[in-house]
Amino acid sequence: MLRQRCGMTRNDPIKHFFIWPALLIVLVISIFPLIYSLTTSFMSLRLVPPIPPRFVGFGNYAELLQNPRFWHVAWTTTIIAFISVALQYVIGFSVALALNRNVPGEGLFRVSFLLPMLVAPVAVALIARQILNPTMGPLNELMTFFGFPNLPFLTQTRWAIGAIISVEVWQWTPFVMLMLLAGLQTLPDDVYEAAALENASSWQQFWGITFPMMLPISVAVVFIRLIESYKIIDTVFVMTGGGPGISTETLTLFAYQEGFKKFNLGYTSALSFLFLIVITVIGLVYLAILKPYLEKHK
Amino acid sequence: MSVRDLKGNGRWWALAGCLLWLAFTFFPLYWVTITSFKSPLGVVGGPTYLPFVDFEPTLTAWTELLSGQRGQFYNNFMASTIIGLSASVIATAVGSMAAYALVRFTFEVKLLTGVIFVVVAFGGYLLGRHVAGFGQATSLIYAFVAALALAIGSSRIRLPGPVLGNDDIVFWFVSQRMFPPIVAAFALFLMYTEMGKLGFKLVDTYTGLTFAYVAFSLPIVIWLMRDFFAALPIEVEEAAMVDNVPSWRIFFGIVVPMSKPGLIATFMITLAFVWNEFLFALFLTNSRWQTLPILVAGQNSQRGDEWWSISAAALVAIIPMVIMAGILSRLMRSGLLLGAIK
Numbered sequence A: 001m002l003r004q005r006c007g008m009t010r011n012d013p014i015k016h017f018f019i020w021p022a023l024l025i026v027l028v029i030s031i032f033p034l035i036y037s038l039t040t041s042f043m044s045l046r047l048v049p050p051i052p053p054r055f056v057g058f059g060n061y062a063e064l065l066q067n068p069r070f071w072h073v074a075w076t077t078t079i080i081a082f083i084s085v086a087l088q089y090v091i092g093f094s095v096a097l098a099l100n101r102n103v104p105g106e107g108l109f110r111v112s113f114l115l116p117m118l119v120a121p122v123a124v125a126l127i128a129r130q131i132l133n134p135t136m137g138p139l140n141e142l143m144t145f146f147g148f149p150n151l152p153f154l155t156q157t158r159w160a161i162g163a164i165i166s167v168e169v170w171q172w173t174p175f176v177m178l179m180l181l182a183g184l185q186t187l188p189d190d191v192y193e194a195a196a197l198e199n200a201s202s203w204q205q206f207w208g209i210t211f212p213m214m215l216p217i218s219v220a221v222v223f224i225r226l227i228e229s230y231k232i233i234d235t236v237f238v239m240t241g242g243g244p245g246i247s248t249e250t251l252t253l254f255a256y257q258e259g260f261k262k263f264n265l266g267y268t269s270a271l272s273f274l275f276l277i278v279i280t281v282i283g284l285v286y287l288a289i290l291k292p293y294l295e296k297h298k
Numbered sequence B: 001m002s003v004r005d006l007k008g009n010g011r012w013w014a015l016a017g018c019l020l021w022l023a024f025t026f027f028p029l030y031w032v033t034i035t036s037f038k039s040p041l042g043v044v045g046g047p048t049y050l051p052f053v054d055f056e057p058t059l060t061a062w063t064e065l066l067s068g069q070r071g072q073f074y075n076n077f078m079a080s081t082i083i084g085l086s087a088s089v090i091a092t093a094v095g096s097m098a099a100y101a102l103v104r105f106t107f108e109v110k111l112l113t114g115v116i117f118v119v120v121a122f123g124g125y126l127l128g129r130h131v132a133g134f135g136q137a138t139s140l141i142y143a144f145v146a147a148l149a150l151a152i153g154s155s156r157i158r159l160p161g162p163v164l165g166n167d168d169i170v171f172w173f174v175s176q177r178m179f180p181p182i183v184a185a186f187a188l189f190l191m192y193t194e195m196g197k198l199g200f201k202l203v204d205t206y207t208g209l210t211f212a213y214v215a216f217s218l219p220i221v222i223w224l225m226r227d228f229f230a231a232l233p234i235e236v237e238e239a240a241m242v243d244n245v246p247s248w249r250i251f252f253g254i255v256v257p258m259s260k261p262g263l264i265a266t267f268m269i270t271l272a273f274v275w276n277e278f279l280f281a282l283f284l285t286n287s288r289w290q291t292l293p294i295l296v297a298g299q300n301s302q303r304g305d306e307w308w309s310i311s312a313a314a315l316v317a318i319i320p321m322v323i324m325a326g327i328l329s330r331l332m333r334s335g336l337l338l339g340a341i342k
Helices: A002-006 A014-040 A059-066 A068-100 A106-112 A121-131 A138-145 A157-184 A189-197 A202-230 A234-239 A251-261 A265-296 B009-035 B040-044 B060-066 B073-104 B111-131 B136-156 B166-178 B181-198 B206-231 B235-242 B247-258 B260-276 B279-284 B292-303 B307-333
Strands: A043-046 A051-055
Touching: A014 A043, A014 A265, A014 B073, A014 B111, A014 B136, A014 B166, A014 B181, A014 B206, A014 B247, A043 A059, A043 A265, A059 A265, A068 A106, A068 A157, A068 A202, A068 A251, A068 A265, A068 B009, A106 B009, A106 B307, A121 A157, A121 A234, A121 B009, A121 B292, A121 B307, A157 A202, A157 A234, A157 B009, A189 A202, A202 A265, A234 A251, A234 B292, A251 A265, A251 B181, A251 B279, A265 B181, B009 B307, B040 B307, B060 B307, B073 B166, B073 B206, B073 B247, B073 B260, B073 B292, B073 B307, B111 B136, B136 B181, B166 B206, B181 B206, B181 B279, B206 B260, B206 B279, B235 B247, B247 B260, B260 B307, B279 B292, B292 B307
Parallel strands: none
Antiparallel strands: A043 A051
């Protein structure tokens, strides 16, 4: 920053050498295909059976918006994303609070809580399938003990969605925890000392001090997780394959089915752009709702 | 005893909660590990929990897997390793250079330049495709080159309109990560297929998948490394500049060695992301360069209830990352990544 002010290298042409490789790669690999697929989304283009491409304007989009399956899939994805992120936030915050308060064995907890994030989601889904097996799995044995044998964990809609949510919670709570813990450690001690002098209970301290001070980082973490959760495919792909029927199908999985199983290219391109719009709208609404709160606590 | 310590009962409740979460975290990993040592009979007979106590561990699944009786497992493992390592190395190198430039130099891009790029790229593609009658890939390449040339040319002349600074460029890079990957994966698949028709085979090749991963790791690398470089003391670099050391030598000779921990952490985070990635591999590969997650996902439909071998395959995908988690947490304890989280 200092150097920018004294202007010593402001016009050093070497800066182009530094930034262009990254710029070119992103332009070629992620922006350019987008142009291609955006134009494709206005065309009727199929590989199987092959028909010549035809310009249809917003035809693909209109067709999608009238397709009840699209709405169903968007709804399923929303349910999975919102419930799992809410759980991740509550659990992650609680554990982060505990770790921040020097629980015995805190160092060990910290290391082990990191693990789930780094395990491949497909592997997690395979393990979940074993644990949730309705006849040979350990969870079935536990439930049988309580008198509920052979529950349809993956073959009945409600259970299957619950199972997917639990896997998401298992895998991504550590991320929330890590970020919130880092935030908690930057909070100043003196505020708590003052609160302790006033005999504020822990409950009051949490809602009066910790929660408001953690609001900005909470908003950011929930935002990242929400956007990421909407992209879910691997877990669902392995655990239920979207079934039973299409009841656990998510947006990405739907796009995969249309694009890769039916080779309906125009339609799939339109679907992926609608998905982009859905995510953008949700992100903007989320930030708009929370903005007044963030400003109040500044 | 600081104000942060919990007193009395609260401490034990917190500990109990943490232990509960620990059990929830570890049970699936424990389960997959013991299952990989079970015999087929031991799996079908119902759940068993303790090796040597309620089942006799065997190495059947592992010997079958490692001897290659169960399909080409080495091939996938090598593909994952090669692509993972090279994509993370390239992404870390290219991304750190960009991040450094964005921290230490000022960039000014006119908004209009960006608009020109997008308009020319779109228009050129549509013109080439539907008016001039070029093939899809050819018109794509022409439009891209024309758009890039015009955008660079236009940045030389004075253009009216708002100017984008370094922060906007960083935001542009990072926002790439917000896109649902299906948009990019599907578009890339289409583009790679078109390139294939021109004779550049990109689907199911090393180059194709590696560069896709590089592009999609760059946002995170730039984000992490920018914070890291910004936290470095500038005095050392300034001293070197007074001595007229060229910028590229300052970067490679001084900055890179100073940022080794940050580079290592970023490299590992990228590697974990690429190693576990599923969607791009699903779209962009079909046999030769298929990565481990695809193999692991396929186990399910191929093997049905052969959990012992499924577990062993899943563990092969998990273990390298577990080792990395150990290294990463050690780096993290030294406060290395705190800067990245702010």
